[in-house]
Amino acid sequence: MENNKEYAIQVRNLTVSYGPKPALLDVSFMIYSGELVGIIGPNGAGKSTLMKAILGFVKRDIGDVYVFGKPVEQTRGMVAYVPQRGTVDWDYPVTVYDVAMMGRYGHIKWWKNASREDHEIVERSLEMVRMSDFRHRQIGQLSGGQQQRVFMARALAQGAKILLLDEPFAGVDAATESAILDVLAEAKKAGITLVVVHHDLATASEYFDKLLLVKQRLYAAGPPSLVFRQELLTEVYEGRLKVFTDLIKA
Ligand SMILES: Nc1ncnc2c1ncn2[C@@H]1O[C@H](COP(=O)(O)OP(=O)(O)O)[C@@H](O)[C@H]1O
Ligand SMILES: [Mg+2]
Structure with missing residues (x-):
């Protein structure tokens, strides 16, 4: 059955370094088209770096990244990205509508003829x-x-078949959490492949x-029941695991 499925993302033997110690080491995995995938791991594990590698934003030491079978360098625009909060300049003087339109045009300068x-x-x-309801609001006033959510709208407007979200649930209110969950469900229904960095093991x-x-390496990949195993989580989260022991069913 799996032979009929298309690969959205293939990562092979990926190593990425910023300095002497690699942020990612020999990471390989595949994501099928239409899957809803969470990336988990402690702070500094290389989760954001992995997203950037799938976007072709970081230099690889070794390894290959393919998006729908093509080398990542040839796939600009096929992957939409919502960065981790705190990495974007929110003082930018644009409206909610402008930001969403940037998904179509990359920059507001070009969308006069939308x-x-x-x-x-x-x-x-x-x-x-x-x-x-907030379409005329300045982005900085939200x-x-x-x-x-506006940055998610921009990513959706881009029409990409793959959506990468870096910690979208971190520090958001309940309204946003439920809006994001709805978006994930709807995007999945529309066949969009979703890859989400997620910090909360409980959910x-x-x-x-x-x-x-x-955590630098890929320790496990698969359904949550396979990944949530005591020995794996102990190794990856070390002393911080106590908090999570009630999550492990095994
Ligand atoms: N631009 C950068 N320059 C130097 N080191 C970086 C840079 N980005 C990330 N790192 C380092 O790479 C490692 C992985 O970072 P990151 O991918 O942001 O982890 P995570 O998202 O899991 O918290 C960390 O040790 C971090 O300090
Ligand atoms: Mg990160």
């Missing part, structure tokens, strides 16, 4: 994240969770079909 279809896609994307097995457990 087509009716572009506007429809932007409206739909804002509806999906429940931010239509809560962190609302800003996050990881509930939210995702498949998990990648990362």
Whole structure:
């Protein structure tokens, strides 16, 4: 059965270093089209670096990244990305609508001639994240969770078949959490492949079909029931595991 499925992402023997110690070491995995995948692991494990590698944003020491079978360098625009909060300049003087439209045009300078279809896609994307009512608001005047949703709308408006989200649930309010979960469900229904860095082990097995457990190396990849094993989590989370022991069913 799995032979019929298309690979959205293939990572082979990936090593990435910023300095002497690699941030990622010999990481290999595959993600099928339409999967909803969570990347878990402690702080500094290389989760954000892995996302950047799938976007082609970091230099690889060794290894290959393929997106729908093509080398990542040839796949610009096929993958949409919502960065970790705190990495974006929110003082940028643009409206919610402008930010979502950037998903169509990359930059507001170019969207004077946006087509009716572009506007429809932007409206739909804002509806999906429940931010239509805020369309004229300056992005800097929103809560962190609302800003996050607008950046998700921008990614959706891009029309990419793969969506990467770096810790979208970190520090958001309940309204945003539920809006994001709805977006994940709807995007999955639409056949979009979703890869989400997630810091909260308590919800990881509930939210995702498949998990990648990362700490420099890939420790496990598969359904949550396979990844949530005592010896694996003990090794990866070390002393911090006590908090999580009640999550392990084995
Ligand atoms: N631009 C960078 N320059 C130097 N070191 C970096 C850079 N980005 C990340 N690192 C280092 O690489 C490791 C992995 O970081 P990161 O991918 O951000 O981890 P995570 O997202 O899991 O917290 C960490 O040790 C971090 O300090
Ligand atoms: Mg990170």
